[in-house]
Amino acid sequence: MPWGLRCLSLCIASCMTLWNGVELVFPPPCDSPIYCTGDLLKRVQTAKLFTDDKHFVDMVLREPPEQVLQNFQNLLEKSPGGNLSRDELFQFVNLSFAPPGQEFEPWTPKDWPENPQILKTISDEKLNRWAKELHAIWKSLGRKMKNDVQNHPELHSLIYVPYPVVVPGGRFREFYYWDSYWVINGLLVSEMKATAKGMIENFLYLVERYGLIPNGGRVYYLRRSQPPFLTLMMDSYMAKYEDSEFLRLNIHLLEQEYEFWMSNRSVIVSLGGKNYTLNRYNVQVGEPRPESYSVDLELAGNLTEEARQELWAELKSAAESGWDFSSRWYAGGVTKQTGTLRDTKTSAIVPVDLNAVLCQTERLLASFYKMLGNLSKVQKFEAARTRRLEAVQAVFWDTALGIWLDFNLVTKQRNKAFYPTNLAPLWAECIMDQSLVEMAVRYLEESEALSYRNGIPTSLYQSGQQWDFPNAWPPLQHIVIEGLAKSSSARAQEMAFQLAQNWIRTNYAAYEKYKAMFEKYDVNGDGKPGGGGEYDVQEGFGWTNGVALQLLERYGSRLVSGADTVGSSLAAAVLPLPLLLLPGRRI
Ligand SMILES: *[C@@H]1O[C@H](CO)[C@@H](O)[C@H](O)[C@H]1NC(C)=O
Ligand SMILES: *[C@@H]1O[C@H](CO)[C@@H](O)[C@H](O)[C@H]1NC(C)=O
Secondary structure, three states: OOHHHHHHHHOHHHHHHHHOOOOOOOOOOOOOOOOOOOHHHHHHHHOOOOOOOHHHHOOEEOOOHHHHHHHHHHHHHHOHHHOOOHHHHHHHHHHHEEOOOOOEEOOOOOOOOOOOHHHHOOOOHHHHHHHHHHHHHHHHHEEEEOHHHHHOHHHOOEOOOOOOEEOOEOOEOOOEHHHHHHHHHHHHHOOOHHHHHHHHHHHHHHHHHHOOOOOEOEHHHOOOOOOOOHHHHHHHHHHHHOOHHHHHHHHHHHHHHHHHHHHHOEEEEEEOOEEEEEEOOOOOOOOOOHHHHHHHHHHHOOOOHHHHHHHHHHHHHHHHHOOOOOHHHEOOOOOOOOOOHHHEOHHHEEOHHHHHHHHHHHHHHHHHHHHHOOHHHHHHHHHHHHHHHHHHHHHHEEOOOOEEOOEEOOOOEEOOOOOHHHHHHHHOOOOOOOHHHHHHHHHHHHOHHHHEOOOOOOOOOOOOOOOOOOEEOHHHHHHHHHHHHOOOOHHHHHHHHHHHHHHHHHHHHHHHHHOOOEOOEEOOOOOOEOOOOOOOOOEOOHHHHHHHHHHHHHHOOOOOOOOOOOOOHHHHHHOOOEOOOOOOOOO
């Protein structure tokens, strides 16, 4: 049933307030009148019954949604003026919902090996012991859904998928799309073929079922995606296991996901009298994000209804980028220094990294089809890649700075700020002319970003958002290090190693201190977890462990734990130390 009809039939009273005098141009985040729209959601979240808005929308219904909405209606009718106290609301919620986190049963991956090969290749004793512990964390991050999720989807916000998953950890109780790329890479280092393949199977299932891969495994993520790594996941898996039968059976779904991005997330950029087709994050969906409802509602404050809906759509587009949130998206004609979260206008930015991923996807689809012997498809994707290379060169490459930069559709300018993603074309091998490699490497060498010895910061601007300075994120380290490592420049390769060494030392120092792996780190502290943004820093942590294992696999014979050589953590916490002495770098 379309959301409007279902909503009408299920919650006439609550939807009237939603529609009261307001022309809703955007659909809500999903069809569910419990988890995505409606009066109950609004009341629970604005009453802040739980410290994290994600708590309520992860709860499991004890009765069918129609029944719960009816009960809620009855309760409201009994209450004077339809007002409920916080206690009454809390009681109703506990009566009607079970606490979050109960949709899973304990599950240990059966393919977890005691001693994967990687442990034989790590020389430093402390790092070797640590790698063994990292490898063991997969067991605690594995989740298998109870049958009830499949049999009674209407009682759950969790989206059913057929195979067990490895989750990021902490408040992230379900799978996440782009996180899973680094999780899968880590599982492959850990020789967990079946678990890695199962996760890819889940994503293929989601493409078939929904036409896109949602941001994460909850219904409230259904109308937004995340950076499209599915074809790259398949490539990681194929590189290790050459399972061409699996590829043959599923390549149409890789292509279908690619087509979703091309038909629903593309934009034409006119520049120098020519038109280029590129991609952007763009979620035309209204209402506050259900999992951050009160935050979004407060942020929109006294804006007009139209402006509120637009802001909420842009916040969801930022979530789709994976960078939620960042001054990188403060694009509504403001500079990042004067902008605030309210100036988020993600759809006005054409991002380098998204286009690098799709450029890589085009190359991989051409090579997969070549492997399978479908030459008309090979031609299709080679042509798409040629067009992409031209567009990336014309729109993103900045001759003055010698690097690729995001393009702002409002100002028609490139954004000159540093982001690690400016180097993404290097990693994606999306380069027209090899002479650009040396220039891109020089850009990085000369950037202030390299003066932080605990990782490459997300930006050089401290906005208070988590995808900005001083946080450093594992996927961004991987993209830069991998890009440098696979370039033909010896200087770049050595730089890649130094950056890997810095990152491993930071991860290890934090692990020593907290016995935990974090989703992000602070470049201003030796082993200090990151902060900022809308929730506390989370432990686990899927992509952090994946990236660390990949770096240990690549550089295991050279990396050192460095725990003895790191200076006092106190001094390091107050000073951004320009300590990284790179070969060829003049200070
Ligand atoms: C893509 O856009 C078309 C046209 O607007 C829409 O009908 C379709 O549902 C969208 N696809 C997905 C998966 O959202
Ligand atoms: C290649 O793919 C096209 C489109 O799916 C299909 O019609 C054609 O039969 C395929 N050719 C081969 C040789 O598999």
